[in-house]
Amino acid sequence: MTIESILGAIVIGAVIGALGRLFLPGRQPIGWILTIVVGIVAALIGTFIAQHLGVATTKGIDWIELIMQVVLAVVGVGLVAGIRGRTRV
Structure with a gap:
């Protein structure tokens, strides 16, 4: 892995994660x-x-793949928020 691919994964992860949080009420x-x-x-x-x-x-843009990623991010953020919410006092 090159430094560019690692930085790219971080940037894409940040965008996908932010969209997941945005769509989760x-x-x-x-x-x-x-x-x-x-x-x-x-x-x-x-x-x-x-x-x-x-x-x-x-x-062009892989819209189906992007939608899958955002839906998985919504589920992931929901699961992590649920776990973190229960453990905090």
Whole structure:
């Protein structure tokens, strides 16, 4: 892995994670670093699923893959926020 691919994953993870938090209603008690981590994981899993479904390589913007990633980020942020919300006093 090059430094460019690592920085790219962080930037894409930040955008996907931010979109996940934006589409999830209510307040999420997680920080921005955890949001980026959830976004990176959601982007990787979404890309993996899209490749296996055969929709990862389309002409132009891969909208189906992007929607999968954002939906996974919403689920991930919701799960992490639920876990973090229960453990905090």
